[in-house]
């Protein structure tokens with residue numbers, strides 16, 4: 001079939017890339033993706049947890065439901081980008097508290113998780129020794145959340161870019177400086193015209209010369225550290241309250257770990273020594289064997305958060321432009337469900353002629 005409609009995706013993070021995959025499957029549509037450095041935004045920093053249960057928050061029921069719907073959607077994405085199902089790692093999360101006050105916090109979290117209808121099991125070191133292997137001896141009990149899973153965002157982004165290129169999606173490695181309601185997209189190199197435009201720009205604020213939107217985003221910074229230690233078997237993701245602070249570790253197998261801490265309402269990209277020191281100290285307290293690990297990369301990124309903390313997909317009024325962002329702490333988890341909704345909206349815009 002001859003290509004008759006041109007679609008632009010602005011932003012090649014996980015949200016834009018998975019949406020571009022869906023859009024590349026619409027008949028008679030050609031896709032152009034603009035990003036000066038695809039895959040290097042928040043997506044690059046993400047640990048890849050698909051942890052709807054562990055992420056349950058009292059005021060985020062909508063996001064929880066979307067995450068649950070989205071997790072199986074990764075298998076459909078994998079099938080289309082040539083990744084084996086085994087890369088959806090259904091390891092579950094072991095959630096623990098370090099001291100007595102942390103364990104009380106864990107009890108409160110258990111009520112929240114149950115209120116969301118998620119599966120949660122009380123586990124004890126004496127009964128489930130393998131799950132607790134390597135954790136500090138203080139940690140004798142915890143919650144196991146069997147439905148949580150993880151993917152490796154690096155693997156996924158690489159495969160997505162390769163498949164999109166092989167499908168004829170054209171990558172323009174430039175920043176979009178303006179976008180009109182009629183679908184004119186400009187970089188410093190020139191302007192191209194599209195039948196529909198998707199803005200998937202993550203935490204970047206839309207400048208005045210973009211269509212006016214109802215929603216906006218604020219950046220919430222986070223860091224992850226990549227560690228390696230030999231001779232450690234695969235295990236569940238570990239989440240912990242450590243003297244009131246959040247800590248998580250994803251055991252990616254072969255001794256590779258990604259660790260991180262809670263979100264911070266700040267946007268400076270610099271990483272402070274004290275912040276790293278706290279993260280590494282919490283890691284060594286919860287998982288003492290990590291003290292001997294080798295530090296690889298430190299990654300940082302800005303999570304795109306909306307006013308309600310929920311993701312949004314909107315069409316800018318009287319325009320050919322859709323805007324998808326606000327995926328906050330869950331962009332990897334939500335990308336499949338978000339991309340399906342986006343493709344539907346873009347199709348509606350295209351069908352208008």
Ligand SMILES: Cc1cc2nc3c(=O)[nH]c(=O)nc-3n(C[C@H](O)[C@H](O)[C@H](O)COP(=O)(O)OP(=O)(O)OC[C@H]3O[C@@H](n4cnc5c(N)ncnc54)[C@H](O)[C@@H]3O)c2cc1C
Nearest residue numbers: 011013015041042043047048049176202222330331332333
């Ligand atoms: C430390 C950390 C850990 C995280 N861990 C997890 C996790 O375990 N699980 C999970 O589900 N989520 C996690 N997240 C959240 C997740 O990473 C984000 O929700 C997700 O990456 C958002 O994707 P995005 O595509 O909207 O944004 P981004 O990945 O930031 O991509 C936006 C892209 O838009 C491009 N762009 C912006 N403006 C323009 C422009 N004008 N022109 C062209 N291109 C432009 C940027 O270059 C960038 O590549 C984590 C985030 C952080 C920071």
